[in-house]
Amino acid sequence: MASKARTIAxxxxxxxxxxDRTGLAxxxxxxxxxxxxxLRYLLGTRRIxxxxxxxxxxxxxxxxxxxxxxxxxxxxxxxxxVMVPLFLQVVLIFVTLxxxxxxxxxxxxxxxxxxxxxxxxxxxxxxTYKYLGYLAAVLILLVPPLVVAYGVTEAYGGLxxxxxxxxxxxxxxxxxxxxxxxGGLFLFISVLVRKPLAVGLLIGFVWESIVGSIxxxxxxxxxxxxxxTILKGTITVSPLAGYRTDLSVATAVGIxxxxxxxxVILTIAVFQQMEFRQKA
Amino acid sequence: MxxxxxAAGISKWYGEVLGLNGFSxxxxxxxxxxxxxxxxxxxxxxxxLIGQLHPDQGTLRLLGENPWNNVPxxxxxxxxxxxxxxxxxxxxxxxxxxxxRLDGMPRSQAEKAAExxxxxxxxxxxxxxxxxxxxxxxxxxxxxxxxxxxxxxxxILDEPLSGADPLARVQILRTxxxxxxxxxxxxxxxxxxYEIERxxxxxxxxxxxxxxxxxxxxxxxxxxxEHPHAVRLETPQPRQxxxxxxRxxxxxxxxxxxxxxxxxxxxxxxxxxxxxxxxxADTRLEVRGLESPDDSLDAVFRYLVG
Numbered sequence: 001m002a003s004k005a006r007t008i009a010x011x012x013x014x015x016x017x018x019x020d021r022t023g024l025a026x027x028x029x030x031x032x033x034x035x036x037x038x039l040r041y042l043l044g045t046r047r048i049x050x051x052x053x054x055x056x057x058x059x060x061x062x063x064x065x066x067x068x069x070x071x072x073x074x075x076x077x078x079x080x081x082v083m084v085p086l087f088l089q090v091v092l093i094f095v096t097l098x099x100x101x102x103x104x105x106x107x108x109x110x111x112x113x114x115x116x117x118x119x120x121x122x123x124x125x126x127x128t129y130k131y132l133g134y135l136a137a138v139l140i141l142l143v144p145p146l147v148v149a150y151g152v153t154e155a156y157g158g159l160x161x162x163x164x165x166x167x168x169x170x171x172x173x174x175x176x177x178x179x180x181x182x183g184g185l186f187l188f189i190s191v192l193v194r195k196p197l198a199v200g201l202l203i204g205f206v207w208e209s210i211v212g213s214i215x216x217x218x219x220x221x222x223x224x225x226x227x228x229t230i231l232k233g234t235i236t237v238s239p240l241a242g243y244r245t246d247l248s249v250a251t252a253v254g255i256x257x258x259x260x261x262x263x264v265i266l267t268i269a270v271f272q273q274m275e276f277r278q279k280a
Numbered sequence: 281m282x283x284x285x286x287a288a289g290i291s292k293w294y295g296e297v298l299g300l301n302g303f304s305x306x307x308x309x310x311x312x313x314x315x316x317x318x319x320x321x322x323x324x325x326x327x328x329l330i331g332q333l334h335p336d337q338g339t340l341r342l343l344g345e346n347p348w349n350n351v352p353x354x355x356x357x358x359x360x361x362x363x364x365x366x367x368x369x370x371x372x373x374x375x376x377x378x379x380x381r382l383d384g385m386p387r388s389q390a391e392k393a394a395e396x397x398x399x400x401x402x403x404x405x406x407x408x409x410x411x412x413x414x415x416x417x418x419x420x421x422x423x424x425x426x427x428x429x430x431x432x433x434x435x436i437l438d439e440p441l442s443g444a445d446p447l448a449r450v451q452i453l454r455t456x457x458x459x460x461x462x463x464x465x466x467x468x469x470x471x472x473x474y475e476i477e478r479x480x481x482x483x484x485x486x487x488x489x490x491x492x493x494x495x496x497x498x499x500x501x502x503x504x505x506e507h508p509h510a511v512r513l514e515t516p517q518p519r520q521x522x523x524x525x526x527r528x529x530x531x532x533x534x535x536x537x538x539x540x541x542x543x544x545x546x547x548x549x550x551x552x553x554x555x556x557x558x559x560x561a562d563t564r565l566e567v568r569g570l571e572s573p574d575d576s577l578d579a580v581f582r583y584l585v586g
Contacts, residue, residue: 025384025386026384029381029382029384029385029386030381030382030384032381033378033381033382034382036378037367037378040369040370041367041369044369045369110365111361111363111365112365112366112367114330114332114359114361115361115366115367115379115426116379116382117330117331117332118330118354118357118358118359119354119379119382119383120351120352120354120355120382120383120384121351121354121382122349122351123349272349275332275333275334276327276332276333277294277327277333
């Protein structure tokens, strides 16, 4: 009797163990497939040409200035004078906007979403894995040109790669956190409205541009305020030395991470209750 | 409730537009055809069944379960949507394989199952081509392959023959029949009664969001035969095809509405669909696709609903 009980117990624990392992392997497969499909869509279709060109603006600028042999061209001028308005306020916002709004909305518009929704994967998982795929895609687009542009600039000035690492580090940090925050925001907008690009353009290029000049605490209602705070605090001779902020870098980083997570959770909550009426 | 699908008083509104209006029906095992004109509510019912829509009223059960946001029941169903958009940047093999991996299959198993499914629908030779290069018939078959590759208990097929060429139709109908013979359940919609007749006698007629008749197809057919049935053929040689089809004694009229289209009206649609593949093969004329406008079926529905 005891032996039989032991056998049953052993079998059960074995089932649970194998069940868990199978469940984990299956979950990993689903992450891999949805993230992989998202990456292939964002990086493997024709949209990549425009996105890659836009993402390469820092590099094009650095190489262009070097080729033109601009005498006073150095990392401070490129990264501090030009990159804040150009990269932070144009390239980053546009690349994240176009990519994040396409994740779910384009599948709805193209009528391909049923292929995912009729598989044993939950809507929250689809939204989360797509967001992870988006993050990987935009970082693949944005980070290499930034690093190479920095390298070209330092080399042109006869400096070693490590001379101004604080500048590179600051921009890499805002690229990662900005991609996460804007991506979450634009993804959320894409499940709320049918034309997310128009709403995103208004937020990205109107609100985020003017908010810095509004007095009081209003700038805290933008993503760019926290990105500027991070740049001001991480770069020794900051291009934003005169920027008004009462936040520390750690607080700004924490707020952006929390904001990104909140946006993804809100996206999941809306997506979970969304109905999909087939387009005519 | 014991049927494969049980619907009791289902209503669904899209704003002020009514998609389903107190739809009640029970679909048993085997193949069931859901027949109705465009806008009758077929796609709405299917979207409710796959959990993409939530009913505003009534109760719906698929394989005994509520399908809304029900992840486990999706292991048991295969769905073929009406629209022909696939992930065009994937090959047929990658498309089916990726979806199979979402069912939890390891890569090697998914690869094999995808190959088998594509072979079953006659797409092996195009498996390594991007799906954006597929014809409408090939897309229909690719959709069918992904729907049945994981061996579901039930296939839900929304207009699976729409736009398919004659050979693709034969292949698709054969695949559906074999799936049902192996014990699977099929729920298939069409607005062409004669297409479904080849695979089942069990139909449900739907119009204006309501089930208006169900049961044996033969009694419905008798009504429909009184009305000329329209078929639109896509062909680069409409005149030559018209000459070839004119030999059929049941043809009522032949029109060329566009440069690459032929509109045929026949009093014997079953004979027309039976004889067409042979005529196309004999004359070697190209037929890229065929569709049946609703007109003739609408007349029957108007008759049935008074």
